[in-house]
Amino acid sequence: MNHVGTKTIETNRLILRRFTEDDAQEIYEGFVNQEDFLYYANKEKRTLQEEIDSLKGIDKKYNNPEYYNWLITLKDNKKIIGAINLNVDNYNESVEFNYAIDDRYQCNGYMTEALEAVKNYCLNEMKVNRIFGGCEINNISSKRVMEKCAFIYEGTLGKHLKLRDGYHDMCLYSIINN
Numbered sequence: 578m579n580h581v582g583t584k585t586i587e588t589n590r591l592i593l594r595r596f597t598e599d600d601a602q603e604i605y606e607g608f609v610n611q612e613d614f615l616y617y618a619n620k621e622k623r624t625l626q627e628e629i630d631s632l633k634g635i636d637k638k639y640n641n642p643e644y645y646n647w648l649i650t651l652k653d654n655k656k657i658i659g660a661i662n663l664n665v666d667n668y669n670e671s672v673e674f675n676y677a678i679d680d681r682y683q684c685n686g687y688m689t690e691a692l693e694a695v696k697n698y699c700l701n702e703m704k705v706n707r708i709f710g711g712c713e714i715n716n717i718s719s720k721r722v723m724e725k726c727a728f729i730y731e732g733t734l735g736k737h738l739k740l741r742d743g744y745h746d747m748c749l750y751s752i753i754n755n
């Protein structure tokens with residue numbers, strides 16, 4: 578695997594870029610406090626101060642070429658509409674992605690566009706062996722995004738996800754880099 582860090586990615590309608598400390602207010606007002614995001618990420622609602630604190634020193638994290646974390650913004654008006662990040666497994670040369678889109682912008686094909694771009698980044702620039710993602714079994718929208726990006730359904734892991742209302746089955750999707 579070839580670590581290249583979080584570089585800006587441009588698609589037809591989007592710019593995927595690094596988080597900065599100045600983004601705290603807009604992120605706080607957006608997806609990070611929305612119900613679907615909190616439920617599927619199993620997180621608590623954040624305060625503005627927590628958001629500010631979480632972004633302090635983020636520049637330093639990006640100095641690590643193994644850190645991959647993008648904000649998804651609209652090319653037209655620069656608005657922040659979501660985020661996508663990677664967990665890296667160096668030994669197995671694989672990455673797992675996590676993502677969310679602000680619910681005011683969902684069902685416009687934005688996450689499909691972002692995931693397609695990140696998938697190509699992983700396969701072509703990072704040269705990973707395997708890229709995969711998982712979603713709660715009833716998360717139709719997330720399944721659809723992975724299917725539209727040509728990820729292959731590998732199976733369902735029983736009670737793999739602990740959410741606030743208990744354990745849930747998780748569907749696993751991947752692409753192997755041949």
Ligand SMILES: CC(C)(COP(=O)(O)OP(=O)(O)OC[C@H]1O[C@@H](n2cnc3c(N)ncnc32)[C@H](O)[C@@H]1OP(=O)(O)O)[C@@H](O)C(=O)NCCC(=O)NCCS
Pocket residue numbers: 613614617676677678679682683684685686687688689690711712713716717718719721722
């Ligand atoms: C999952 C998520 C990232 C999808 O983002 P998005 O930008 O809305 O995705 P897209 O618009 O690219 O695609 C969504 C697809 O799901 C479909 N969809 C959404 N709800 C649906 C439903 N109830 N039944 C059938 N299809 C549905 C849309 O029609 C679309 O498919 P299409 O293009 O074939 O019509 C977004 O819903 C989200 O952030 N949800 C909350 C957090 C979350 O679930 N994160 C993922 C955890 S694994």
